[in-house]
Amino acid sequence: MFPISRRHGLRLSALALACAALPVWSLASSQTAPTGAPGAPIQVALIESLSGPFANTGEAVFRNVLWATERVNARGGIPQPGGARPLVVTRYDSKGQNEEALSALRAAIDDGARFVMQGNSSATAAVLIDAIGKHNDRDPARRVVFLNYSAVDPMLTNEKCSFWHFRFDAHADMRMAALMEVIRDDKALKGAYLIGQDYSFGQAVLREAKKQLAAQRPDVAVVGEELHPVGRVKDFAPYAVKIKASGAQAVITGNWGNDLTLLVKAAREVGFDGMFYTFYGNALGAPAALGDAGVGKVVAVADWLPNVPTPQSEAFYRSFRERFPRAADDYVHMRMQLMVETLAQSIERAGTVDALAVARQMESAQVQLAGQSGRMRAADHQFQQGLVVGVMGKQGAPGVQFDVEGSGYGFRVVRRIAADKAEQPHSCRMQRPA
Template structure:
């Protein structure tokens, strides 16, 4: 009899353990956690986990706790596909988030469509992901190359610069940055001149030949989508070689990058989705919560990319709550057209292309910062979301009219 009771208890507790494990909402976070871009992956994970902890502390979503499953993409599409498939099939991942590499988003498209997994991303920017390459399971919770190009072009209309040199990493995102900026300039600033254009391998160590060409071109602005170590090396070597042109980038708001660039970044400019210098009520509260937890860390204040990732999860959670279901079709329907008060203003998930629309923030790098002991972004100029948004009919998405 005693043996029967023991076996029965084992079965009950074993089953209850399985049920408990199934109660979590598992989100796979797939970004680089090794190699030269590890820092970016780690920062994204900090922002995601901060949002998850906040949601879980308030009771979770639909009565369930969220769990992040962390996997290293190595910035390799084949590795990402393998690890995503494993997480979906073996670890019960119900959602996927990755923020680094358009090529990985494209590679994951067949996987998430086959398994009906919602995939969201704040920082894979190539416009075609929500345009001609759209599929219904992908949501972009950040801007894209067309949107930030339009924002920069709107700003440059108010400035005296008219000579631009474009330099980017030689992969799909770099080419999208170049093409979309040229299109935006042609439309908004027809008297602007592209005085040069180059594409370089990722993790380039010597930018000397490129910088020599930029100096010879007499460019006033260097427009680049370079990120991580490439942006750091490009800008530091440019200043060492005497280049005076202003750099304009959507990547010049990441603290680890700006710390390494140092004084070489002063005077250049960034377009951002999130900055700690934005003084909304929501951002002040987020800023203080972050600082209370991380004041003694290397990132005592939130910035790119943690702000992007935090807002991304919070917006996703709102869609799940509205759907009152974890069914992907219900969440898709709920998220389409949803508005949300994010840290830096109200955002909208456009229904036709799953592209988030938001205010953007253009700032110059200043020598002294109230937040960090190195040159950082100052008070921004706000670009309203209506100014930066690409009209639906121009997205290349057949669902948008």
Template structure:
């Protein structure tokens, strides 16, 4: 099993939209980071960039990978699929063969299709797409691509775990769904309805609402509908400002329900939960959180927050992604995607957050790992040392789902290059 890199085997730094970081050496490995760095998605994109910059600084300080330094070129996609494709082509024109993207499944689907077609038309010039957050199941099912690898659990995997947890909560009687109006949001809503109907047919779905992606600044009308429905529980796939502003509006309206989320830990989320006074009422399903009792990861968390005072390590999976990719490069003795991509297939890896084993499934290039349900509230400082956004509150363990219990079938029919 490949060993998890704590600080030394990860990958990115970047300076902003279309700005090329200074080359660290004449012989470098170029990586294009394509995510929102302006507009409504900027806060969540910047968190990823900061985290990756932190890790990359350590990698380069230790000599880089294969004796090469990492050169990061940041591209602002403004959370637009159309802008993204322009930026990906620009990256390729500048010699980038590794594209990293995560925020927005509509964006991710566009990148996946573009990279696949590009490689078909340009043999010998392979580009690989490393996905850390776009989780529409179609990306690793019917639209799966050899040139796409996904390190975040997809919607089906996450909701299987989340609804298994919810079905044990007998106090859940009425559920309201609210999601962003694009492919990912609809996938969350449809899958939640189907799984709850199967596992808890007594639960009433009293609302199923969609809203524009990162365009709503006042969620009070939506919260009014939730209050009027009599819901005791909200399930949402919202992320970024759409999650933080939704919870803020709930606090302003005095809505006291339980929340089940994937992304409540993102920028502004913890602050909104604390201000809404929702102790132990907001749950989040992730591949890790800062208060997991795993010493190697906690040492990195301390070093990270010493640099970014009010910011958590929000993407533990980025350590998994970059650690595995650099391990694959070393095994292949090459930074050429055509040579290192086969090394990723089936790779086992000790995950950053807990040290427990995960693996990259060859069939669909979906990474499987332990998942954790955590809840946000007051901490026991002795055993839970990390708060979020200087709120005094933090994430605490509610349930652990081992890797073997996250396995979910795929319909992928992988077409591999000759």
């Protein structure tokens, strides 16, 4: 069974119930043997919003991480001196709050986790990076490595970079540069409206949008700029009215989760027919919310999309859909699969679960899966990988073999940016342990 703890704010999801009959490792198993015991499961703590307005994003992460660890365990686990060891994922509900995330971190460490995963908030990632750094200095016997799959504020691998933090998603500046590959060719674009969530990530997206528009499309005016509270706006109609009234031909946004879905729904309802250049417009309800109005209008950037036109990519996606057949569960993240493969490779090469030894191996990790590959850049711990940009279309149209969440709409790949082209300079001054 999956771990349940009322004290930690965890809950057994419908997905966990559906998977309970599978041969997964239980939390009880990890508690009956020392963390480093031969054959003992290696605990990975997932700290994420599993309740509240962004619960759907947390559950999507859990499905991906679960599937990735199942793949590692199916091939025998991670070879270690004394015998191979499986990975086990333990869920901790941050409830979308930084204080809850810090409480979850303390609980995870006490429960024996030495590898922590989080990503669906750059603000939360920042406080976890700081807390983990202080913990690792105070308690070297229980040091922790932080694997970040979605927190993309550039500062996390620049001025706030940490030896203990590794990011597996392209940061906001990298994603914006990929979107600009398409924006450069949008000759109809004369005015852009910038809107985002009012925290470090949303602010970073707007800053970079203005910077890159000025450099690459100086003819495009920023006709509106707005930040809104994260996860608290229930009615985006006032924002949508301002977007339409501005005369913008496009919206540029880093919004995610319900903040994106509600925004695009409101824009559709007020009759805005411009483009949406998004970081996350390819899933979590957005395509279904837009419907036909989004065809040819919504652009999304990602590390991978289901309609990447290769046999390996198709087989990978079909395999995920077999594991999670419910249409609403089909948001698969390639970077999370590569992240778990990186962790498995690094533990194997280290020959131990000691955080320092594993982190040192992770700095030079190179992995590949289903035709996708990536490598960790040791200088700042920013994973380097190719990116793709897709445009929304109806399923069955050329290039749209697979839809999103059973909506009947998917994303046709229009740009593929190689890893060396997506790479950007950094300002990290890494302080490494002696």
